[in-house]
Amino acid sequence: MSVLSVRNLSVTLRNRPVLRDVSFEIQTGEFVGLLGPNGAGKSSLMRAALGLIPAQGHSSLAEMSAAERARAAAWMPQSREIAWPIPVERLVALGRLPHLPQGLRLPPGDQALVDQSIERMGLGPFRQRAASRLSGGEQARALIARALAQDTPLLMADEPAAGLDPAHQISTMEVFASLAAEGRAALVSLHDLGLAARHCTRLILLAEGSILADGPPAEVLTPDLMARAFGISVWHEITAQGPVFQPLEVL
Numbered sequence: 001m002s003v004l005s006v007r008n009l010s011v012t013l014r015n016r017p018v019l020r021d022v023s024f025e026i027q028t029g030e031f032v033g034l035l036g037p038n039g040a041g042k043s044s045l046m047r048a049a050l051g052l053i054p055a056q057g058h059s060s061l062a063e064m065s066a067a068e069r070a071r072a073a074a075w076m077p078q079s080r081e082i083a084w085p086i087p088v089e090r091l092v093a094l095g096r097l098p099h100l101p102q103g104l105r106l107p108p109g110d111q112a113l114v115d116q117s118i119e120r121m122g123l124g125p126f127r128q129r130a131a132s133r134l135s136g137g138e139q140a141r142a143l144i145a146r147a148l149a150q151d152t153p154l155l156m157a158d159e160p161a162a163g164l165d166p167a168h169q170i171s172t173m174e175v176f177a178s179l180a181a182e183g184r185a186a187l188v189s190l191h192d193l194g195l196a197a198r199h200c201t202r203l204i205l206l207a208e209g210s211i212l213a214d215g216p217p218a219e220v221l222t223p224d225l226m227a228r229a230f231g232i233s234v235w236h237e238i239t240a241q242g243p244v245f246q247p248l249e250v251l
């Protein structure tokens, strides 16, 4: 089932084209990594697909009402500092808002989803702590937990692994992969090509606002495409634990 359809999407910011004629479709079961150099247009693409910035072209999510969209896709933006001293448990529970009539207390099923999301992101010890008093990586995990509690067919996240320690980078990627395996879908931007190689089912490589490649990781993380997109050489091997991918040097 399609959860996002983007056709001929273009974005111009301050008279500069930052996204040019981008088209793709995401189906349930897919964990899609969005790759590309700084300034390639990854954030702009996700924001335009969600209808958060003006764009030309078509995005199935942008065409929904705000209420429909909040039930169709959860969104974790790149800026994630939480300035509000709300307890972690309440912050995560905000993810249930799109599903509740106004003013209603959290029903037991919704509370179970909040609890699951807190556990999934390893936030059990922090649930009563003010979110503004978490570390940067812990705040990022709390915002991912809120997005999980939203329980949408699609989860979109802008650099969710940034600032996380290696164990939490891996476990967060595993959470997204398991969402896809459960029949949902995830679209996340990433700069860690090794994580992308190991965990994503599909990669979309952006360069200068256009799609340079779109396919399974092995077809996108090729020496030629990495040289063209990032100007780097790479080392790649298939091991018993899965693919290992290491950027080596700037060409």
Ligand SMILES: Nc1ncnc2c1ncn2[C@@H]1O[C@H](COP(=O)(O)OP(=O)(O)OP(=O)(O)O)[C@@H](O)[C@H]1O
Pocket (backbone or CB within 6 Å): 013, 014, 018, 036, 037, 038, 039, 040, 041, 042, 043, 044, 045
């Ligand atoms: N509000 C804005 N006004 C003008 N130009 C902008 C604005 N926001 C972003 N841009 C430009 O649009 C281009 C794409 O930016 P975007 O943030 O989408 O890139 P990105 O691929 O997400 O980059 P990064 O990996 O650094 O996060 C960049 O050249 C950026 O300078």
